[in-house]
Amino acid sequence: MSRYEAVIGLEVHVELKTDTKLFCGCSTEFGQEPNTQVCPVCLGLPGGTGVLNKKVVELATKAGLALNCAIGTYTWFDRKNYYYPDLPKGFQISQVFRPIAYKGYLDIDVDGRTKRINITRAHIEEDPGKLAHAGGSIAASHTSYVDYNRSGMPLIEIVSEPEIRSGDEAKAYLEKLKAILEYTGVSDVKMEQGSLRCDANVSVRPVGTTTLGTRTEIKNMNSFRAVQQAIEYEVDRQIDVLEDGERVIQETRGWVENKGITITMRNKENPDYRCFIEPELDPIELTAEWIEGVRATIPELPDARRKRLVAEHGLPDYDAGVITSSLALAEFFDAALQKYPDAKTISNWIMGELLRLLNARNMELNEAKITPDGLASLLQLIEKGSISHKIGKEVFETMFEEGQEPEQIVKEKGLSQISDEGQLARIIEEVIAKNPKSVADFQSGKKQAIGFLVGQVMKATKGQANPGVVNTMLQEKLGK
Amino acid sequence: MQLHTLLVHELSELMEKKEVSCEELTRDYLQRIGQVEDKIKAFLTVTKEEALAQARAMDEQRARGEALPPLAGIPMAINDNICTQGIKTTCASQILYNFIPPYDATAAARLKNAGAILVGKCNLDEFAMGSSTEHSAFYSTQNPFDPEAVPGGSGAAAAVAVGEAAFALGSDTGGSIRQSAAFCGVIGLKPTYGCVPRYGLISYASSLDQIGPITRDITDLALVLNTIAGRNAKDSTSASVDGPDFKKSLVNSVKGLRIGLPKEYFKTGLAPGVAAKLQEAVRKLVELGAVCEEVDMPHTEYAVPAHYIISCAEASSNLARYDGVRHGLRVEAEDVLGMFKKTRIRGFGAEVQRRIMLGTHALSTGNYEACYMKALKVRTLVKRDFERAFEKFDCLLTPTSPTTAFKIGAKAEDSLAMYQSEVFTIPVNLVGVPAMSLPFGIAEGLPVGLQLIARHFDEGTLLRVGYTLEQNTSEIRPKPGLSR
Amino acid sequence: MKITEQAVEQLALLSRLDLTAEDQTAHTKSINVILDYLDLLNKLDTSNVEPAAHVLPLKNVFREDRLQPSLAKELALANAPEEEAGAFKVPRIF
Ligand SMILES: [Mg+2]
Numbered sequence A: 001m002s003r004y005e006a007v008i009g010l011e012v013h014v015e016l017k018t019d020t021k022l023f024c025g026c027s028t029e030f031g032q033e034p035n036t037q038v039c040p041v042c043l044g045l046p047g048g049t050g051v052l053n054k055k056v057v058e059l060a061t062k063a064g065l066a067l068n069c070a071i072g073t074y075t076w077f078d079r080k081n082y083y084y085p086d087l088p089k090g091f092q093i094s095q096v097f098r099p100i101a102y103k104g105y106l107d108i109d110v111d112g113r114t115k116r117i118n119i120t121r122a123h124i125e126e127d128p129g130k131l132a133h134a135g136g137s138i139a140a141s142h143t144s145y146v147d148y149n150r151s152g153m154p155l156i157e158i159v160s161e162p163e164i165r166s167g168d169e170a171k172a173y174l175e176k177l178k179a180i181l182e183y184t185g186v187s188d189v190k191m192e193q194g195s196l197r198c199d200a201n202v203s204v205r206p207v208g209t210t211t212l213g214t215r216t217e218i219k220n221m222n223s224f225r226a227v228q229q230a231i232e233y234e235v236d237r238q239i240d241v242l243e244d245g246e247r248v249i250q251e252t253r254g255w256v257e258n259k260g261i262t263i264t265m266r267n268k269e270n271p272d273y274r275c276f277i278e279p280e281l282d283p284i285e286l287t288a289e290w291i292e293g294v295r296a297t298i299p300e301l302p303d304a305r306r307k308r309l310v311a312e313h314g315l316p317d318y319d320a321g322v323i324t325s326s327l328a329l330a331e332f333f334d335a336a337l338q339k340y341p342d343a344k345t346i347s348n349w350i351m352g353e354l355l356r357l358l359n360a361r362n363m364e365l366n367e368a369k370i371t372p373d374g375l376a377s378l379l380q381l382i383e384k385g386s387i388s389h390k391i392g393k394e395v396f397e398t399m400f401e402e403g404q405e406p407e408q409i410v411k412e413k414g415l416s417q418i419s420d421e422g423q424l425a426r427i428i429e430e431v432i433a434k435n436p437k438s439v440a441d442f443q444s445g446k447k448q449a450i451g452f453l454v455g456q457v458m459k460a461t462k463g464q465a466n467p468g469v470v471n472t473m474l475q476e477k478l479g480k
Numbered sequence B: 001m002q003l004h005t006l007l008v009h010e011l012s013e014l015m016e017k018k019e020v021s022c023e024e025l026t027r028d029y030l031q032r033i034g035q036v037e038d039k040i041k042a043f044l045t046v047t048k049e050e051a052l053a054q055a056r057a058m059d060e061q062r063a064r065g066e067a068l069p070p071l072a073g074i075p076m077a078i079n080d081n082i083c084t085q086g087i088k089t090t091c092a093s094q095i096l097y098n099f100i101p102p103y104d105a106t107a108a109a110r111l112k113n114a115g116a117i118l119v120g121k122c123n124l125d126e127f128a129m130g131s132s133t134e135h136s137a138f139y140s141t142q143n144p145f146d147p148e149a150v151p152g153g154s155g156a157a158a159a160v161a162v163g164e165a166a167f168a169l170g171s172d173t174g175g176s177i178r179q180s181a182a183f184c185g186v187i188g189l190k191p192t193y194g195c196v197p198r199y200g201l202i203s204y205a206s207s208l209d210q211i212g213p214i215t216r217d218i219t220d221l222a223l224v225l226n227t228i229a230g231r232n233a234k235d236s237t238s239a240s241v242d243g244p245d246f247k248k249s250l251v252n253s254v255k256g257l258r259i260g261l262p263k264e265y266f267k268t269g270l271a272p273g274v275a276a277k278l279q280e281a282v283r284k285l286v287e288l289g290a291v292c293e294e295v296d297m298p299h300t301e302y303a304v305p306a307h308y309i310i311s312c313a314e315a316s317s318n319l320a321r322y323d324g325v326r327h328g329l330r331v332e333a334e335d336v337l338g339m340f341k342k343t344r345i346r347g348f349g350a351e352v353q354r355r356i357m358l359g360t361h362a363l364s365t366g367n368y369e370a371c372y373m374k375a376l377k378v379r380t381l382v383k384r385d386f387e388r389a390f391e392k393f394d395c396l397l398t399p400t401s402p403t404t405a406f407k408i409g410a411k412a413e414d415s416l417a418m419y420q421s422e423v424f425t426i427p428v429n430l431v432g433v434p435a436m437s438l439p440f441g442i443a444e445g446l447p448v449g450l451q452l453i454a455r456h457f458d459e460g461t462l463l464r465v466g467y468t469l470e471q472n473t474s475e476i477r478p479k480p481g482l483s484r
Numbered sequence C: 001m002k003i004t005e006q007a008v009e010q011l012a013l014l015s016r017l018d019l020t021a022e023d024q025t026a027h028t029k030s031i032n033v034i035l036d037y038l039d040l041l042n043k044l045d046t047s048n049v050e051p052a053a054h055v056l057p058l059k060n061v062f063r064e065d066r067l068q069p070s071l072a073k074e075l076a077l078a079n080a081p082e083e084e085a086g087a088f089k090v091p092r093i094f
């Protein structure tokens, strides 16, 4: 047991799902040619003044409500002043003094128990542009290139209380957060496209103390797993520093993925952001009715859906938790259940084959070709005995890769189960002839010997024989 | 015919009757510019070719019998801190010495769409920070009445006064439109904050800046205001209402109108010649049936320091975008920090540097409450002064400036004295109400300006008082020496 | 309020201005003259006064989430002091 406890707070930037930017009508589409989605406003040209995108207010409110936050009925925008080449106006428009959402929480599952992580605030702000470095890394580059397509994209920054205690908890927090934002439709939450980004504030303190240790801010983590690993590394590093009798320096550190370490990022001067109310934008006043109207549009959230799957369909809580951790999985489950009303069987296939293949191929569900209807048809084939469970797995993989109907795959590949007694009788004869010892064992009362014989028939038919039928026929032949 | 001495509505009629073509008119103005610009230096850019091309297009349109708006074909000037697409817009600063906006300011676009012909972009103090054009990075503009006097903070007023443009657009953060109109003997209006969209006006102090017209008579003012006022979907601070038809305010009567005379504006420090003209104006208004009474505005003296802090604070942030990355000057350096610092020290003049640092100081940790927040609270007190005054009065009358145009060099090195020369115009920007400077005679060879102030969005009352004075006195249109 | 030369040095860094020593001295002097004057505000008690950041009582000025044309790429980059492959080029960051 460590003598230290980690104190971790996460700052998550999430891009809101709008067609246009926060203060101008430029497109938010990802992956376009550099500097083709800019205008006087988001390029910070002299004289550019912007107007707030209404959809952003709705989505931010929705996110806040889904995270159990209070919604600020009177809020506004502020300027956060600092210089950086990707920041076209020399200030970022953000909500420093009055965030649109505050005092929320979300519940995570760790080690089989539920833990509540409080959320300090969620505020709206604009994204800066994007820098690319000629030498690959910022430190090695003599030249950098700025693309402002991302400049002015609408974000919410969600700040947690420093109540996270480990890398595992951080990962669980992010997964839950991602699921909630995905369910509410406020964001695509794609880390690889930058629509979800996470920085971690990490400090350690001796167990039993309550004062906060000196913290470092960790950046450059590109996956939830990286967040988890970076935090674990950083906690260990800080403990080592303290154990060596030294002091942790307050600084920003970057996660180096291929080395699995955090390193000091070149320190800027002591920042003084000189925040003040944005004079070019007006305050936002939200009525209770309007907020309730937004609340009414929030769909069933992961925790509620999980409980429902347990209560209505008798799924084990663990299964329900896995299935509802992603909206796509949960919807896949529901859709399959419409056509094949056996929740546990569907769950088994999702938790087994589907997730196994997704993980193995590092794919998202929407990239896989299998459909819920397809899975339901497959399960019907198995139930009818047209194919065996084992063949079913093979068919599933083909459906996953190529997306055909299971009947078609079974037909094309000749995978139909052999239940025809005439066809099986000949094979059974051969097996009996080749395995006199097992036959004798069975007839002398060793009932389990029949299993071996059934297996031999299955082998001879490459798994296509109906094992139930084979079993019955063998018993008859050998006399019970 | 000396076309450049005529008014906008007179020129409009001449073109309507086809007595003069737009091209002839434009050539006349360009010729006038060629004649006086050497001395006046009102322009930073003269757009001769563009103007002639546009004028010919206008003539073709008219020849086709298209109905044209009143400003169609009228030569205008625009201050160089208002963006004009494809035409250099420098803010009189080295840092934007080569900036060609890819877009038009809303006000400029509205005038262009109304057919007005841009003849050039006018000089100003760098980023409009000053009251004399002496802080222009390029050169100073001369007062048309006195070669040794300043024209106020906007070259546009000088251009209109000497007939280089029939009207102009200026900007007013602490009084530039009104003070330069007063110094040059023309009419300048700072509309209500939000009346004219700020989109495309290069920000100095966002909560104070406003675009407004400079003209030679009130009818012209109404025509220009009709064209540029009204809500714009690109500017959050633009009012949500469309402007009324300001021509309806051209009413020759002030009967029963209650006009307040703020005591604090008539205290010592007022030049005797200005004070005398003001008294004359009051007598005239009373004679015409207005009721003029004194009113207390106790927080007046605090308006200037509060404005100083707010404008510098906003400017320090607004001017952060000039960093050598996307537009304007870049001074090369090893790294980005060096480039930022070298570009900005070379690109900004001393006055701009000073205001950026003052604003940075006012917003920095430790000073925010005592400095910036304090100024915002004082702004509330100044606002209340105005609200109280407007409970009793329809408008207020003050001098536009305590003196007539001061001499070139008199305040150039004294930042504070320069700022304080706008002591009477500054409170208006803090509060956002509309105010107009109207010429009222001459004192010791230089024009005197009256300032009329009304409630938010009550430009109509200003036009009415101005129109009435215009119709009933001969003081309203002083002729600068240069135009004779 | 008075300000020291070191404080001005810090302001210059925050403002990204490469002041020379002489500039620094001159600015310190002139800024202090102005700060002295701004002290006038301390004569006023504003403890119960609301700050006014805006002059109009506007609120909820929104725009629909509808696409507007962006600048043509050439126009967006037209004023770039240095440009390469459609991006704004800057010297190294550190
Ligand atoms: Mg942020």
Ligand SMILES: [Zn+2]
Residues within 6 Å of the ligand: A021, A024, A025, A026, A037, A038, A039, A040, A041, A042, A043, A152
């Ligand atoms: Zn844009």
